[in-house]
Amino acid sequence: MGSILLFGYGAIAHAKSKTQPVNIPSELKDTLTVQSITISGNQKTKKRIIYNELLFKRNGKVAKTDFFELVTKSRNNLLNTSLFNFVYIDYKFIENEKIHFHIKVDERWYTWLLPLLEHADRNFSSFLENGDWSRMNYGVYLKQENFRGMNETLKIKFRVGYLNEIEVLFNSAQRNNKLSWGTHLNYVALNQVSYNITGNEAIYIKTSNTFIEQNLGSEIFLRYRHRFVNRHKLMLKYNSFNIKDTLALLNPQYLLNGNTSLNYLSLQYKYNRDLRDSKTYPLKGHMFEGSITRDGLGLIENNINNISVKLFFQQYGRMANRLFYGTNLGVITNSNNNNPFVISNGLGYKEFLNGYEYNVIESNNYAYLKSKILFELVPTKTANINFINLNQFSKLHYAIYLKPFIDVGYVHKENPNPSNTLSNSYLYSYGIGIDLVTYYDKVLSFNYAINKFGYQGFYVHLNLAM
Template sequence: MLFLCFSFFSGFDAFSINNPSADLLEVNDTIFVNTIKVSGDKKTRSRIIRNELLFKRGDRIAKSDFYDLIGKSRQNLLNTSLFNFVYINYSFPNNKEVDFEIKVDERWYTWVLPLFEHADRNFSAFLDNGDWSRMNYGIYLKQENFRGMNELLKLKLRVGYLNEVEVIFSSAKRNNKLGWGTSFNYAAQNQVSYGILDNKAIYFKTSNSFIEQQVASDLYLHYRHGFFNRHRLTLSYNSYNIKDTLALLNPNYLANGSNFLNYLSLAYKYNLDLRDSKTYPLKGNMFEGCLARNGLGIINNDINNFSLKLLFQQYGKIRKRLYYGASFGGIANSNNNNPFVISNGLGYKEFLNGFEYNVIESDNYGYVKNKFLFELIPTKTAYINFINLNQFSKLHYAVYVKPFFDAGYVHKQHPNISNSLSNSLLYSYGLGVDLVTYYDKVLSVNYAINSIGIKGFYIHLNLAM
């Protein structure tokens, strides 16, 4: 009898050989999948795990594809964000068959946490302005892997800078393909950003009433084609109600000096993700495109805009412990005079490193980000002996040093004369350190110098690129 067992351990140790005397070379060119056993799934239903495998019982696997199928199956399981560690073990009872054992270490899925957070665009911007009035407090309830079906149920209650109620539900995918989700959000605040001046957001604050109230609701369908192609169709309703003072400060805040705006939007998003990790990829590529229509002409004719947003990322290994990453992205709008609340200034959700303090007035923009990664501390596993919960007592961590270079161009048809960064080439470069650890957390500390000569340290949690 041939017996060979390998372990894929959370992506860190490529192989762990229990019986090095046996060899994959001894089996036939095509191997029959005899059994697949799953263990460690105390909460998760086994079919959710089996759906992520690129092989099933009764398949015949070409020997040349054997390691690749195991590696990609492990990546799929880790990218569900359901597990801290994944092991895929196998043995050959004879030279024609293979038996698999999938062992998972589940995460903690139920979170009831107090909220204490800043409301700025990023942590560095908060440190720069030091305005503690823009803090949020509240409670955050999140049930991941709801019913063991990889469903999500989330509730947020915030007070402070932003008074908000948010409810989100995302269903399981029927046959690992078709699913749906919905969200509802009500937000009210007495301090809002109503414009951009000197390449920075400017704010207005009242002391005794809400200056803006917003209701947003989404209903979406998502469809998974194969293992790596995802489609999502979203119908959204948005409603804004503002005080007259805000409409006077910026007549284009809701368009035409109005203090009320509501509209529907429809968006289609396609995602092809072949990266080895969603959290901190080192190899592979990802493409995402989103075509959206704001204003369907049903409840409001003032909003009329098509937008196209594209993102492509490429990662690879140069040599031992040295990797590269590149990201290309941008957005284009059909309307150059959208209301301020739906404009796409660079510096909100997307920004260039080194420009964290800035918001750049824009109708359209494009950018490229490049980095090299040196694996200063290869991924290691640590055990915290005084914690009895397996979901927290075992963790992984790694440290990377990265030089980076970013560049972009922002177009605005009629920018404010003070916003000098619009319609100009922007770039930055610098050096950073990333700490990668469990529960999808990445802490980044960067030192950057930008094209207008501003230099400094910037801190980020879960920086995308």
Template sequence: MRHFFTTAISTFLIVLLFFIQSKQSFSQTKSDSVFIIDKIIVTGNEKTKEFVVLRELPIKTGDTIVLQKIHSLLIEARNNLLKTSLFNFVTISYNTIGNIISLQVLVEERWYLWPYPILEHADRNLSSWIENRDVRKINYGACFIKHNFRGRREILKIKTRLGYREQYSILYQNPYLGSKQRNGLNIEAAFFRQHEIVYQTKNNKPDYYRSDQNYILHSFNSNISYTYRKHLLNSHSITGFYSHHTMADTILKLNPLFFYPDDKNLTNPSISYLFSRDARDSKVYPLKGYLLHFSVSKQWLLTEQNKTSINSSIGLISLYSKLFDKVYFGADMKGKYTFNGDYPYFINKALGYNDFLRGYEYYIIDGKHFFTSKMNLKYEIITPRVKKIDFIPLAKFNKIHYAVYASCYVDYGYVADGRYSDTNNMVNASQYSAGIGIDFVTYYDKIFRIEYSINKFGNHGIYFHIGAPIFSN
């Protein structure tokens, strides 16, 4: 296990050095030809305000650039616009007259209004739901989402969801406040209630309690976030979060540590800071670039009997690079450290939820601290291409892009905990897995993955996923 961990870290550092060196080599290219950006013409933006497009460009009118940098700047500009999720296609071209450059930015907008029915599984992941075959774990309802509200990249979302986990929520997001579009605001409120919950983890699997007559858990969550983004790649966010949870007396008897002993109500306010630097070529399925995240948070756990505060931090680094023609490498390392206090079971989550190791889809590994390292090697089977589907009448849907990649991967993880480890042998021990897969990438940020994985214990199988294989958003 130690050899595996050392190998994983060594490989990651070698690739990191290779990635940095390749960037340094590229940046040393010089040219004496200096050009001035005379004008930038934006077309195709029927709904989107022009300032939204211009805000995402790394160049502006009046800038001076050397000719050999124009190509890389236009690639960056196209990637930035696609990462807004406002456009299906972006084409940027330029003309030169003497030392004057004129840019033409052509965008093809997406469909922005989505009133749609909800029919989804309610398990931790699709593979887990398929294994359990519990038809009661289905959510249904309706959702209204208006992307690019008022043409300003705002989002308005209203959701009514019934079924396994009821949810009633509203969200408003505006990334471009102020005259320079550097400030962002996110406001959200949601109410949840459930007839069935996981009340403990035993043998690395969830134990459920269900009552068809009564709701077992009621939760109210709300948050407000402020984001400052002066530079295109960097952002700083401060989030205030408030939640209140009420559980049934039965859960307190089954697991006294679900909240705290003798307390069936938990109030959980928190405040956090997040720094992010996103230099990837895509936020959905990146192949080049890197992503850095670092956050610190303080939360309070308040009940009638207890008043506790807990500090924690989370760090993430993801790297993506093209090694050879059609061959790509991706890796990330993520860790969480809790500085003080013991979590009640309800929020003592590590791997098996939003973060998990491939090959461990059926398991939960709870704990205060965790570390993961994931590495992918991809081969481009079908080069990204565009196809027109004539029988679809709407222009925003009849032109699609798609690509297919084969991948092989290795995952490593470690969860540390001293409170719940007695009945869960995956805690305080190295976990690792490997496998192969096929990724199908298409428009509207959709990724479909089929993977065959084997883990440390020899457990193996075919798993289905929707979304990127390592951290994407």
């Protein structure tokens, strides 16, 4: 029996292409029939969830020239479900015209009931820099992944501290060529908020014995996955914000025109085409994502009317045996230059440039390009932790990459605060970092960056996209 070892983490497995057999026997026919597929190791996951990710099926035909490509893509699909730590695919040729596949999976741990301790800053480096422990959250986090063995997600979260929150989320599985759905309910109450940006930094206000802001979000969405790599999502969301008079006086544009409440509907369409070898730490392939969101549908009382468009593109590839490159392009634009501060898209929240972690940049529109080169310092290794008896944790994979990087960007803002000098200017930074990639989709990054002003800093990130 010949075999292809398909393991652990998609991007790393993809880099380890030497595990593939050198040749398929020449006497095989040009078109092969899949005689049978057996699956093992799936104690909870339904077999149909695994079958759904395969690019071959029982009694189906496989061209000999496409054999390894189909198997490799099937492996990546299985790993990118985040259901398994390791995946192995064995095969056997029968009578020169048939194939038998055996798929073995090592499942992850799916039920998480944990105490919650987290910082509420925009990023971990910002938290380390300000050292403000009043921005800590505490609570209980319940997440049931692979719910019912169907790759569904159920999440319930209770948080207190800087952010007082109740969150409920349900996602049905995104199966190939199938319609799925989900719903999300989120209530947040805060006694400390960022109410303005001055000197390129967020300015906070904190109250005692009362919540200065409360907001409620409720959404329902439909998703359609087509030909494995194309995902469509349509979302309808209700948004409600209520603030104290103090906050409206400090920044009348927080909810616009000194208002203390804001209620509106949002409608969003998102398209994603993902051909990367891994969704967590890709080394090959590309991904495009675009979305258009209309805030304010005119169906309920509101004073917001905005259309936002977001475009993202990522490209990865191999330059040499252990050398890779990656680029990440992002563009965000808004039709309204006078949106409420509470929903403004400043660079420095979800997206930021390396070297500007401590900054928030006023913007209506911005674009950035991040580029990096990756050198595989430590190729993928598998380690057994003998003192842990649970299979889901006793075996892990890890790799270490060295990365020089360069970031550039431009931020546009109509009539910014004169102290916010980063708006309406070109920005850039460069530096070097180390990424530790391991199981359960975790990437720990240590970066040293220098920005356009010569400011140098050491930054720590968990699961940084670029």
